Amino acid sequence: MKQETRMFGKIWPERDRTPATTINPPLYRGSTVLFDGYQQMIQVNRHEYEGITYGTDRLPTQRQFEEAMRELEGGAVTRVFQSGIAAIQTALLAFTRSGDHILVCDNAYGPGQRFCRKVLKKFDIDYTPVPADVGADIAQYIRPNTVLILLESPGSITFEIQDIPAITAIARQKNIITVLDATWATPLYVKPFELGIDVSIHSVTKYISGYSDVLAGTVTVNERNAETFAAFYKLMEIYTPAEECYLALRGLHSMATRLRQHQQSALTIARWLESVAIVDQVLHPALPSHPEHHLWQRDFTGSSGLFAFTFKKEYTDEQLTAFIDSLRLFRLGYSWGGYQSLLTAARIVRATPSRYAGKTVVRLSIGLEDCEDLRHDLEQGLALL
Numbered sequence: 001m002k003q004e005t006r007m008f009g010k011i012w013p014e015r016d017r018t019p020a021t022t023i024n025p026p027l028y029r030g031s032t033v034l035f036d037g038y039q040q041m042i043q044v045n046r047h048e049y050e051g052i053t054y055g056t057d058r059l060p061t062q063r064q065f066e067e068a069m070r071e072l073e074g075g076a077v078t079r080v081f082q083s084g085i086a087a088i089q090t091a092l093l094a095f096t097r098s099g100d101h102i103l104v105c106d107n108a109y110g111p112g113q114r115f116c117r118k119v120l121k122k123f124d125i126d127y128t129p130v131p132a133d134v135g136a137d138i139a140q141y142i143r144p145n146t147v148l149i150l151l152e153s154p155g156s157i158t159f160e161i162q163d164i165p166a167i168t169a170i171a172r173q174k175n176i177i178t179v180l181d182a183t184w185a186t187p188l189y190v191k192p193f194e195l196g197i198d199v200s201i202h203s204v205t206k207y208i209s210g211y212s213d214v215l216a217g218t219v220t221v222n223e224r225n226a227e228t229f230a231a232f233y234k235l236m237e238i239y240t241p242a243e244e245c246y247l248a249l250r251g252l253h254s255m256a257t258r259l260r261q262h263q264q265s266a267l268t269i270a271r272w273l274e275s276v277a278i279v280d281q282v283l284h285p286a287l288p289s290h291p292e293h294h295l296w297q298r299d300f301t302g303s304s305g306l307f308a309f310t311f312k313k314e315y316t317d318e319q320l321t322a323f324i325d326s327l328r329l330f331r332l333g334y335s336w337g338g339y340q341s342l343l344t345a346a347r348i349v350r351a352t353p354s355r356y357a358g359k360t361v362v363r364l365s366i367g368l369e370d371c372e373d374l375r376h377d378l379e380q381g382l383a384l385l
């Protein structure tokens with residue numbers, strides 16, 4: 001192996017064998033991808049080459065994670081992105097053009113809506129927010145140039161659920177593409193393609209990676225949109241770091257087990273909160289008191305650890321600060337889905353009529369700590385109000 005003598009630090013002959021078989025796949029980093037001979041480069045020029053040609057051509061670690069997600073979702077094509085928001089942005093760009101109009105449910109991820117308002121607008125793509133609990137009444141918002149509907153169900157702050165099959169049935173008739181941000185439910189608790197959705201998005205940053213140390217997102221599309229989306233992704237020359245793909249793939253293996261615990265603890269705490277005198281509503285889709293509980297029961301197979309609650313009266317910022325800063329186990333932070341329990345609180349502002357407008361919503365991400373400890377933490381904090 002005369003190549004061996006020219007390689008720094010390589011102790012095995014190139015291409016003959018890998019030095020060890022590990023359970024997790026090797027991590028591929030690279031900009032340059034080497035060809036075996038000039039014949040292959042000729043094939044590239046003729047668009048006949050089927051191998052990987054460049055770092056942005058989806059190296060094997062990335063492809064392996066994409067394939068795992070594609071299989072879990074039951075889609076035709078999955079592509080990975082450097083964040084969930086990048087996944088949303090690219091999906092919107094892939095399926096719209098100047099002069100188009102899109103509908104976005106009003107509880108969709110804020111930065112995604114901001115992208116519609118400020119970036120798509122620059123390209124003369126118009127956007128209308130529709131109520132967060134929209135169903136068949138979406139028809140009244142559809143214009144002749146409406147090409148896409150972006151849904152998020154349940155929404156990740158106020159947890160309204162849209163009637164997805166009613167919306168996709170109407171959209172299908174009018175040739176409108178439906179996109180669902182399914183991050184809350186993960187690929188385990190909702191099957192978007194079975195509900196008629198065309199494009200399924202996940203922020204991998206949350207439960208899929210699971211440890212609050214990865215930013216990534218995926219877009220999975222059905223057969224009819226596979227070619228368009230794969231071609232657009234290629235045009236964008238997106239690079240997702242191999243480490244993120246590796247950690248995401250690793251996270252998938254424990255996701256079902258983690259989620260069972262998140263689900264159980266969150267339900268225990270949500271049910272307890274319903275019995276707390278100063279608590280008004282507990283916004284958890286799996287509780288019978290949730291306004292769209294029947295839709296959750298019909299379309300979802302589980303619930304994750306993220307939910308919220310409101311108070312019977314509005315407290316001052318000082319009072320809320322006393323409650324929130326007294327907590328020992330709940331930390332303050334936005335990106336949920338990890339083992340650490342988190343809290344955020346904000347007054348809800350919506351573009352469309354909302355049952356929560358103007359109310360303070362406290363959102364909890366229930367982590368993997370002992371559930372009784374979490375409950376006690378909240379109990380002592382709420383006692384201060």
Ligand SMILES: *Cc1c(COP(=O)(O)O)cnc(C)c1O
Pocket residue numbers: 083084085086109152156181183184203204205206215216217335
């Ligand atoms: C966090 C989140 C996103 C964005 O994901 P990032 O990876 O943080 O960019 C998109 N949608 C939902 C529902 C989210 O919770």
